[in-house]
Amino acid sequence: MLRKAILPTILVILAYGFWVSPDFKEISAGVAIFLFGMLSLEEGFKAFTGGLLERLLRKTTSSLWKSLSFGVVSTTLMQSSSLVSVITISFLSAGLIGLAAGIGIIFGANLGTTTGAWLIAGFGLKVKISAYAMPMLVFGIMLVFQKSRSLKGIGYILTGLGFLFLGIHHMKEGFEAFRDTIDLTAFAVSGYAGLFLFTFLGVAATVIMQSSHATLVIIITALSAGQVTYENALALAIGANIGTTITAILGSMSSNVQGKRLAAAHLIFNAVTAVIAIAFIHQIGQGVNAISAWVGIADDDYTLKLAVFHTVFNTIGIVAMIPFINMLVNFLQRVMPEKVVAAAMPKYLNEANIELPDTAIEAVRKETLRLYENAFAIIAHGLSLHRHEILSDADLADVVNKPRKPIEIDLEAEYNATVKGLYSYIVHFISRAQVSMDEAQADELFALRAAGRDIVEAIKDTKHMHKNLTQYIRSDNADIRAEYNKIRVQLGEVLRRLSEAGAETDEASVVLSFDTLKVELEENDSTRNGTLESLIRHEKISPAMATSLMNDATYAYDVARNLVQMGEALFASGDLAMKQAEREVALTEDELEEVRAALELAKSKIASTEKEIEEVQATLAHATIQAPGNKTP
Amino acid sequence: MKTSKLLRKSAEILGAKKSKQRKEVDCLKDLLAGLKKKKRKYSAKLEDAKNPRDRERIRKELAVIRVQRHKGLKLLKKIK
Numbered sequence: 001m002l003r004k005a006i007l008p009t010i011l012v013i014l015a016y017g018f019w020v021s022p023d024f025k026e027i028s029a030g031v032a033i034f035l036f037g038m039l040s041l042e043e044g045f046k047a048f049t050g051g052l053l054e055r056l057l058r059k060t061t062s063s064l065w066k067s068l069s070f071g072v073v074s075t076t077l078m079q080s081s082s083l084v085s086v087i088t089i090s091f092l093s094a095g096l097i098g099l100a101a102g103i104g105i106i107f108g109a110n111l112g113t114t115t116g117a118w119l120i121a122g123f124g125l126k127v128k129i130s131a132y133a134m135p136m137l138v139f140g141i142m143l144v145f146q147k148s149r150s151l152k153g154i155g156y157i158l159t160g161l162g163f164l165f166l167g168i169h170h171m172k173e174g175f176e177a178f179r180d181t182i183d184l185t186a187f188a189v190s191g192y193a194g195l196f197l198f199t200f201l202g203v204a205a206t207v208i209m210q211s212s213h214a215t216l217v218i219i220i221t222a223l224s225a226g227q228v229t230y231e232n233a234l235a236l237a238i239g240a241n242i243g244t245t246i247t248a249i250l251g252s253m254s255s256n257v258q259g260k261r262l263a264a265a266h267l268i269f270n271a272v273t274a275v276i277a278i279a280f281i282h283q284i285g286q287g288v289n290a291i292s293a294w295v296g297i298a299d300d301d302y303t304l305k306l307a308v309f310h311t312v313f314n315t316i317g318i319v320a321m322i323p324f325i326n327m328l329v330n331f332l333q334r335v336m337p338e339k340v341v342a343a344a345m346p347k348y349l350n351e352a353n354i355e356l357p358d359t360a361i362e363a364v365r366k367e368t369l370r371l372y373e374n375a376f377a378i379i380a381h382g383l384s385l386h387r388h389e390i391l392s393d394a395d396l397a398d399v400v401n402k403p404r405k406p407i408e409i410d411l412e413a414e415y416n417a418t419v420k421g422l423y424s425y426i427v428h429f430i431s432r433a434q435v436s437m438d439e440a441q442a443d444e445l446f447a448l449r450a451a452g453r454d455i456v457e458a459i460k461d462t463k464h465m466h467k468n469l470t471q472y473i474r475s476d477n478a479d480i481r482a483e484y485n486k487i488r489v490q491l492g493e494v495l496r497r498l499s500e501a502g503a504e505t506d507e508a509s510v511v512l513s514f515d516t517l518k519v520e521l522e523e524n525d526s527t528r529n530g531t532l533e534s535l536i537r538h539e540k541i542s543p544a545m546a547t548s549l550m551n552d553a554t555y556a557y558d559v560a561r562n563l564v565q566m567g568e569a570l571f572a573s574g575d576l577a578m579k580q581a582e583r584e585v586a587l588t589e590d591e592l593e594e595v596r597a598a599l600e601l602a603k604s605k606i607a608s609t610e611k612e613i614e615e616v617q618a619t620l621a622h623a624t625i626q627a628p629g630n631k632t633p
Numbered sequence: 634m635k636t637s638k639l640l641r642k643s644a645e646i647l648g649a650k651k652s653k654q655r656k657e658v659d660c661l662k663d664l665l666a667g668l669k670k671k672k673r674k675y676s677a678k679l680e681d682a683k684n685p686r687d688r689e690r691i692r693k694e695l696a697v698i699r700v701q702r703h704k705g706l707k708l709l710k711k712i713k
Contacts, residue, residue: 512668515697516690577653581660585668585705587697595696602692 027174027218034167034214040140041160042083046356047153061101064325068318071108079164081113082211082247085266089248090352092262093255094359095366100329102262106248107269107321110241110314116213117237117307120168120220130169136162149438168217175225190231195278198232202239212244216310220303230302234281237310238274245270254351257339261332268328273317288312343374344421349429357441360433364448367426368455368570369502374418375455376495379559381409382462383488384473391499396492400485406470411463419459426452440576447579451569454562461559465552472548479540483531483549487556490521494560498567511572511582514564518592519599521560658712665705672698 018025060070075081085106092102136158143155189197206215216237223233245267252263277284288309289299297304321328346367353363380387384406389399430449434442465487472484497517501510532550535541541549568586572579587595672695679691 512664512697512701513671513694515701516694519693519697577656578660578663581657581664584708585661585664585701587700587704591700591704595693595700598700599693599696602696 023174023177025174026170026177030167030170030172030174031209031214031218032167033163033170034217035209035211037160037163037165037167038080038211038213039160040156040163041078042080044153044156044158044160045078045080045083047149047156061097061105064100064104064322067101067104068108068111071105071110072112073108074105075109075112076115079113079116079119079213080211081109081213081244084109084112085248085262086251086352087356089251089255089259089262090356090359093259093350094348094353094363095258096359096362099258099261099265099332100325102258103265103269103325103328106262106266107318110269110273111311111318113212113244114307114311114314117216117220117310118304120217121224121303121307128169130166133162133165133169136165168221171217171221172224175221175227190229194232195235195281198235199239199242199274199278202236202241203243204239205236206240206243207246210247210250212240215240215243220306223306224303230305233302233306234285234309235278237306238277238313241314242267242270242274251352255353256347256350257336259350259352261336264332264336265328269317269321272321273313276316276320277313284309284313284316343370343418346422346425346429349425354429354433355436357433357437360429360437361441361444361448364426364430364433364445365570367422367429368448368452371419371422371426371452371455372566372570374422375459376499378409378411378414378419378459379462379491379563380495381407381414382411382459382466382469383491384470385488385492390492390495396489396496397485399492400473400488406473409466411459411466415459415463419456423452423456440580444576444579447569451566454566454569458559458562458566461555461562465555465559468548468552472545477541477545479535480545480549483535483541484552487552491556491559491563494563498563498571501567501571504571511568511579512586514567515587515592515595517560517564518587519595521557521564522592522596654712658709661705661709661712665702665709668698668702668705672702 014028018028060066071084075084078084088097088102088105088109091097092099097105140155140158140160140162143151144159146152146155202215202219205218206212209215219228219233219236219240222228223230228236245263248263248266252259288305291312292301292305292308293299295308297308347370348363348366350363353359377387380390385396385399386407389396427449430445434445437445469484469487472480473488475481475484494517497513501513504510532546532553535549536543536546568583572582675691675694675698679688679695682688682691
């Protein structure tokens with residue numbers, strides 16, 4: 001009820017304010033234009049999140065200092081700590097970066113956001129900023145209407161900057177006109193009471209606008225117009241720093257526990273920084289005066305001094321908190337433990353990941369890997385093999401020949417419990433995520449969906465052959481037992497090779513190694529290599545056994561083919577372009593046939609050469625025996 | 634930034650197709666280099682391998698790599 005009443009109340013108050021004061025209307029319009037500029041800027045940067053930002057994030061988060069620098073630089077460039085924190089949360093919840101790296105970025109973003117104060121105080125107020133806004137808007141909008149994604153992105157960024165400048169201009173004008181009618185400094189409160197009150201106001205304003213930048217612009221423009229005192233402006237800036245964490249908190253609500261931990265870290269960092277700033281406000285103030293004097297800022301240039309203060313207190317926060325980052329990570333991991341996710345529940349698919357195409361793809365890939373992990377256990381047990389046996393170095397031929405009872409497993413129940421539900425989540429997530437993707441990204445998502453389908457198909461085929469397999473691996477007929485054990489070895493080998501490929505992180509062409517597996521599939525298929533005919537012809541197996549083997553060999557071939565297909569999509573390395581290149585170089589069925597023919601030829605050549613060698617050796621041996629002086633044994 | 638470099642960069646931004654092509658070439662080159670490395674690794678392994686089954690498997694790997702490299706080079710020439 002209260003929630004529903006908030007928005008209409010605010011709208012009514014604003015409307016009344018506009019009616020009473022045209023200056024208030026201009027300030028509010030300035031804030032609205034500024035916030036619209038922020039939205040446009042974020043939209044523009046999102047156009048570049050299909051690679052550049054992600055590549056940078058991956059490369060620049062290997063150490064704390066790199067993460068910190070990334071946070072500073074990216075926030076300085078984008079002028080939005082909120083966007084950086086939301087992207088960081090989505091990367092963290094997709095498992096692309098660790099918590100310590102995420103915290104580093106957030107700390108850096110806090111410092112990077114202070115450049116906004118410098119820009120507004122140093123440039124926005126000193127220059128007639130609206131003069132720059134107009135051409136930016138014109139060029140920006142022209143580019144927004146272009147087809148190219150990059151040009152569109154640049155267009156949004158230019159338009160965003162244009163609106164930001166225009167918003168600042170209107171706020172400045174509004175406050176200057178306001179000065180003539182109302183003196184807001186009459187409401188100034190001095191001492192610690194004022195400090196707490198204005199800190200709270202700063203928090204409230206930033207929470208409402210969800211932008212510390214917008215709050216800072218209001219503070220700086222109001223300060224330049226003399227509508228707030230310098231002391232109160234400092235308190236407002238401290239409050240804005242706490243309030244800005246709201247965006248990360250809201251963003252983390254839809255993410256997993258990793259995202260929530262990062263939002264908590266952000267809040268803790270900004271709260272601690274605020275406590276330090278409030279506790280040592282006078283000392284920091286003196287420090288700001290000294291630094292300002294040192295860099296040549298006039299004693300009464302409070303706007304630039306506010307920018308210095310903003311930078312100083314955020315730097316103090318970073319210096320104070322950096323030694324405790326690991327403690328903070330441990331604390332958050334203890335207080336916010338990772339929930340044990342049921343096998344059938346998604347771990348990486350959440351709302352925080354769906355917005356950015358690359359994180360959505362990565363989340364789907366990781367979830368499909370989980371699906372494969374679940375399927376691995378089902379297929380392995382369906383083959384009466386243990387997971388550790390497949391993952392070991394042991395010769396699988398020896399493993400399957402060990403006499404033991406087949407593993408009892410209800411494949412249908414296992415499939416329903418650990419695969420079916422998760423697969424549905426993945427399919428649903430993909431259908432929602434693909435909306436905001438370009439062609440290459442959507443193709444990648446389709447490839448991952450197909451990988452999920454291959455996994456499900458592989459389980460179903462395993463289920464089909466399971467009954468016969470458990471029966472014949474205990475059969476007294478050694479030939480049928482050997483054939484079914486061959487199937488187990490062959491599929492066990494495929495699972496082993498896929499696990500090796502999944503663990504391989506250095507090799508660029510992991511996916512291409514699956515072509516060798518494909519060559520082997522055909523060779524091992526007893527329905528195609530003549531083994532089955534031979535067994536029937538020599539009456540080594542009964543007609544019923546032959547029919548079962550024929551069907552099950554086909555199922556086994558399909559299981560292997562589906563798993564290899566899945567591996568090609570799931571274990572492809574690098575970015576989208578690299579994956580595309582790998583798929584182009586991967587061999588087609590005709591080319592695989594060519595390899596098989598070449599191998600067959602080489603094999604027969606080797607055999608004939610070996611035969612020739614044997615003949616030559618035999619002739620030589622005979623000649624040695626026949627030679628004069630040699631006695632016949 | 635030199636004028637020529639500036640022109641090239643602007644052409645890259647405006648002509649996304651060409652930039653995509655360059656990326657494709659780079660990826661293929663990386664892939665071919667990786668395959669060459671793999672070929673050397675398996676050739677060395679083949680010399681050391683004594684077990685006929687291992688030798689057969691390595692031969693298969695080498696045969697596949699040979700065709701893949703051939704295909705990759707053909708693709709590279711086509712794009713260039």
